[in-house]
Amino acid sequence: MGHDLITIYWLKGLEYVLAVSYLPLFVLFWKFVTPTRLAEAPVTVAAPSWADDLAGYFQLPARLFFHPGHAWARVDGPDMVTVGMNDFAQHLVGRIDRLQLPRVGAEVVQGMPALAVESAHRAVDMLSPVSGTVVDVNTAAVGDPATVKQSPYGEGWLFRVKSPQLAANLKSLMNGVFARRWMDAVTDQLAGEFSREELGHVYADGGTPVDGLARSLAHDEWDAMARRYFLTDGGSNA
Template sequence: MTVLLVLLTFLTFIVIDYLMSRRRLAVEVASTQPARDLEVAFVEGFRVPRELRYHPGHTWVLRERKNLVRVGIDEFAAALMGKITRMELPRPGLWVRQGQKIFSFYRDGEKAEMVSPTEGEVVEVNTEALKEPALLRKDPYGSGWLLLIHAPDDETVSRNLVPRQLVREWMREAVERLYLRQPRLAGAVAADGGRPVEDLFAALPGESWTKLTQEFFLT
C-alpha cells in the first residue's frame, strides 16, 4: 500500500498544479475580447493597425497579456485570397512553431497556406471564422482573428517579426510587388478612396492562386 500512498500523494500535487494552471489560462482566455479599438494606419490603402506585430508571411500577432497572444492574417492577405470557401486551423492543444505552416485556406479547389507568427500552444480557435470564412475579409483584425496561443516566451519570438519601424515599408513593398503584376489593380484601389477591392485575386486572370499566395505568404 506504500506504492499507492506515494503515487496518490504526488498525483494529488500534480493534478492540483495542472488544474490551477488550466483554470488560470481559462480565466485569461475568457477575459480577452477579440474586438477592440485598434489605432488604424493605412499603407497603400490597406489597414495596418499599429498595436499589432507582423510576420513577413502576412500573419499578425497581438499580445493580449503576458504569454497569451491572438493571431490572425492581415488585410493584404485577406484581400489577396479573396473569396475563400473553407479553411483549416490547428486544434486546441497543438504546439505550433513560428514560421510553421498552420493555416490552410481553400478556393475553387486550390489550397493556400500561411505560417504561424509565434510559437506556443493553441488554446482557442475562432469557430465563428471557421463557419464563416468571409469574416477574414470583413474584419481581419477583429472578429476575423484565428487563434489564441499560449506563448511561454513571446518576447523571444517577437524578435523574428517585422520591426515596428519597418512595417510601413514592408507592407508598401508587398503591395507594390503585387501591383506590378497587374497595374490595373492600383486603379481599382484608387476607385473608392484608396481602399483595396474585396477580391484582389479576381483581378489577376491567368495567375495561379496557390502560386501567388505561396510567393507572398512565404510558404
C-alpha cells in the same frame, strides 16, 4: 559780342557733356527701380504611379506585430497571443470559402504552416507568427469565414496561442513604422507585377484594389503568388 557767343557755346557744350555722362547712371537707376521678370523654369510634374494609388491602402494597426507571411500577432498577456491574417492577405484571397485552423492543444511553430485558407477551390497555407500551444480557436470564424474579411483585426481573429518563447518570437516580427515600410515594399512589388485592371481597381465604378485576385488567376499562377507573398511552398487545389 564775340565773348558772349563763346560763352553760350561753352555752356551748351558743357550741358551736352553732362547729359551724356548722366545717361549710363540713369539706365542703371531705371534697372534698379524696375522689377526684372525672371524667366520661369519649366515645371515637370510626374504622373502618379500605380504604386502611389495603393500606398497606405492596407491597414496595419500599430498595436499588432506582423509576420512576413502576412499573419498578425496581438500580445494579450505575458505568454498569450491572438493570431489572425492581415488586411493584405484577406484582400489578396478575396471571399473566403473555408478556413482550416489548428485544433486546440496542437503545437504551432513560428514560420511553419499552421492554417489554410480556401477560396474558389484554391487553398493556401499560412505560417504561424509565433510558437506555442493552441489554447483557443475562433469557431465563429470557421462557421462564417466572411467574418475574417469584414473584421480581420477584430472578430475575424483565428486562434490563440500560449507561447513560452513569446519574447524571442516577437524579435522576428514587425510593428509600427517598420511594419509600414515592409507593407509599402510589398505594395510596390504587387503594383509592379499587375496592372490596375488585373487587380480589380476600376476608378469609374469606385472599385477597390486587390480584392479577390485569387479567383482571377489560373491555378499555377496562384501557386506562384502564394510562394511569393505567403512564403509557402505554394497553394494547392482543394
